[in-house]
Amino acid sequence: MTCLYPGTFDPITNGHLDVIKRALKIFDKVIVAIAKSEHKKPHFTLEQRENLAYIATKDLKNVKIVSFETLLVDLAKKLDVNIIIRGLRAVSDFEYELQMGYANNSLCKDLETVYLMPNLKNAFISSSIVRSIISHNGDVSTLVPKEILPFLKDETCM
Structure with a gap:
């Protein structure tokens, strides 16, 4: 069985x-x-x-x-996937994610959402925190996969 894990991933983090x-x-x-999500004004293309x-x-x-x-429901139909995965870091995520899950299900009755919690050490990590730390030349080495660190330090490498 296949699941779909949507998001902006701006950038992908250890939590993701x-x-x-x-x-x-x-x-x-x-x-x-990975959603284009221009309304979120992503930092990375x-x-x-x-x-x-x-x-x-x-x-x-x-x-x-x-x-x-x-x-998202159109992508799920196109890929013939009926399970969406969403991560929940905190109670504050729950209300938004629940609404999105209900909205998606109202558009496609066969679409189910499964919520997964990251490990406690990753529970506070968000892409926006990572971007903020990067913008102040801080160390994000414990927040993102080590393989992408060189690309975050020098965006021209991508």
Whole structure:
């Protein structure tokens, strides 16, 4: 069985990777779906985010990276996937994620959302925290996969 793990992944973090690894214990394949999400004004381009996600997951079997700029339910139908994975870090995430899960299910009755919590050491990590630390030349080496660190330090490498 395949699941879809959508997000902006701007950039992918150890929290994201933790959720992917947890999902792989439950599902045969995880499709990491990177949303264009121009309304969120991502720091990294869609191509850079795809590249970073690929680099971070290249050693994980049964992980595929795709990008999309449609409704998530349309992507799920296109890929013939009916399970969405979402990570929950804190209670504050729950209300938003629950609403999104209900909205997706109202658009596609066969679409289910499974919520996974990252390991406690990754529970505080978010892409916005990582971007903030990077913008102040801080050390994000414990927050992101080590394979992507060189690319975060020098965006021209991507």
